[in-house]
Amino acid sequence: MPGKLIIISGPSGAGKGSILTELINKDGYSFSVSMTTRAPRLGEVDGVNYYFVSQEEFDKTIHEDGFLEYVHKFERSYGTPKKQILEKIASGTNIILDIEMEGALNVKRLYPDAILLFVLPPNLKILHERLLGRGSESVEQIKNREKDIQKEIAEIVNYDYYVVNDEINAAVERVERIVSGEGEEYRIIDPQAIIDKYKEE
Numbered sequence: 560m561p562g563k564l565i566i567i568s569g570p571s572g573a574g575k576g577s578i579l580t581e582l583i584n585k586d587g588y589s590f591s592v593s594m595t596t597r598a599p600r601l602g603e604v605d606g607v608n609y610y611f612v613s614q615e616e617f618d619k620t621i622h623e624d625g626f627l628e629y630v631h632k633f634e635r636s637y638g639t640p641k642k643q644i645l646e647k648i649a650s651g652t653n654i655i656l657d658i659e660m661e662g663a664l665n666v667k668r669l670y671p672d673a674i675l676l677f678v679l680p681p682n683l684k685i686l687h688e689r690l691l692g693r694g695s696e697s698v699e700q701i702k703n704r705e706k707d708i709q710k711e712i713a714e715i716v717n718y719d720y721y722v723v724n725d726e727i728n729a730a731v732e733r734v735e736r737i738v739s740g741e742g743e744e745y746r747i748i749d750p751q752a753i754i755d756k757y758k759e760e
């Protein structure tokens with residue numbers, strides 16, 4: 560049986576990263592390493608988190624038709640290399656893409672069976688605490704991010720399923736159930752109700 564293509568998106572602080580890490584350590588799951596022209600952050604490893612490339616190399620890959628999708632965002636380019644994805648799917652491995660909405664929709668157009676999954680924090684207060692706890696951004700930067708949060712959550716209208724990351728093991732289990740086709744209770748039927756739940760009081 561071919562593997563499944565799973566796209567995971569979500570606002571920063573939702574805990575997407577920890578879900579990805581847990582899943583990738585499981586048999587049958589693999590992470591799609593994107594190419595980017597942005598510089599590595601502290602701790603990021605070339606070939607693991609991203610392939611960090613020059614704009615020239617990125618453009619060359621575009622011309623060689625090497626991307627499944629790519630976007631230019633935040634003044635940087637990001638793209639999903641095509642070859643690794645097709646090979647993994649053919650070998651029966653589920654492949655996880657950590658990409659933003661525009662890319663997710665482009666992939667969905669090419670592969671209607673792709674599962675578009677949105678990760679949410681339990682509530683905005685917890686999101687705020689998680690962002691503060693990371694210690695990697697100033698309070699000012701966090702405030703700016705939080706301004707965008709409503710906009711980001713509104714993107715849920717384009718996704719198939721949502722997972723609330725209240726507790727990591729439970730969240731990973733929900734993702735696995737969705738992937739195996741047994742997670743219909745997590746299907747997004749009424750996106751507006753979810754959006755309303757995350758409105759500031």
Ligand code: 5GP
Pocket residue numbers: 593594597628629630637638639657658659661662663
């Ligand atoms: P960051 O620079 O923080 O690692 O990523 C910024 C945004 O780009 C995130 O929303 C991430 O999911 C998205 N992203 C990373 N790689 C790709 C990619 O290959 N394609 C698309 N469309 N988005 C990506």
